[in-house]
Amino acid sequence: MAWLNYHHLYYYWTVMREGGISAASEKLSLAQSTISAQLSKLEESLEVKLTQKVGRNLEPTDAGLLVLRYADEIFPLGREMLDALKGLPVFGPWSLRVGIVDVMPKLVAQKLLAPINLLPEKVRLVCHEGKNEHLLAELAMHNLDVVLTDTPLRSRLSIKAYNHLLGECGVSFLGTHALAKQLHGTFPSSLNNAPMLFPMGMSTLRGILDQWLEKMDIQPLIVGEFDDSALLKVFGQAGDGIFMAPTVIEEEVVKQYHVQVIGRTRDIKERFYAISVERIIKHPAVVAISEAAHQKLFFAIK
Incomplete structure (x- = not known):
């Protein structure tokens, strides 16, 4: 059974939300080369291309948009789980x-x-x-x-x-x-x-x-x-x-x-x-x- 690497998914999610690898690098305090390597590994594991160059911008492919939709639910849900464990309202x-x-x-x-x-x-x-x-x-x-x-x-x-x-x-x-x-x-x-x-x-x-x-x-x-x-x-x-x-x-x-x-x-x-x-x-x-x-x-x- 194939397992999803949630660290790699989180890096991809952050890159798309921040508008690029450079901005995500600052957000995550990681080298740009590290993030690029993790994105490549995520694409290899999913067997799809997630990003594409449009001019100077890095934009999601159709498959990338689908992955983002799930990531938009996965990571906020994870935060809500932590809030629930702390007794905070969700x-x-x-x-x-x-x-x-x-x-x-x-x-x-x-x-x-x-x-x-x-x-x-x-x-x-x-x-x-x-x-x-x-x-x-x-x-x-x-x-x-x-x-x-x-x-x-x-x-x-x-x-x-x-x-x-x-x-x-x-x-x-x-x-x-x-x-x-x-x-x-x-x-x-x-x-x-x-x-x-x-x-x-x-x-x-x-x-x-x-x-x-x-x-x-x-x-x-x-x-x-x-x-x-x-x-x-x-x-x-x-x-x-x-x-x-x-x-x-x-x-x-x-x-x-x-x-x-x-x-x-x-x-x-x-x-x-x-x-x-x-x-x-x-x-x-x-x-x-x-x-x-x-x-x-x-x-x-x-």
């Missing part, structure tokens, strides 16, 4: 490391991630919020399992990853009851000269919104621009202006921020993606997220 064998792009509405992110709570195995959720480019870099280094975003991965980025469309929906325009009473005419013409809170100019949504307003010949009064959707809603709650939210979370936004719906349109669509290094999603928690998004969350508003 949650479960599965973990999901999610990157959430900072412009994504927090309520959408919560709805997308909610299905993991229904899995038979409890999942430890680890969320990181940040800019798209930073999160994609972390994904490429296998520090994240998946990135949730409203912008698909562009081919110009030198990252081997894949877009998985979770769903799309139109947008709702919302505002305080006092502000809604001041509007004239019917939607969407009622937005003309009305105070509005916009997403920042570099966002995908902003470009689509600007085009739609121009097509409808509507010129609102832009009183604020935000790169944080939660902060934008707080200002909307205060009555500073009309704001937008994906229709999929309309009900929650109305209740949480005490506002009302002024109008809706499907001409402006928000799309949400899961980006992973796998062409076919295999992580059970990400599979649950994708299936629930397609079958329940976005299906309900088609």
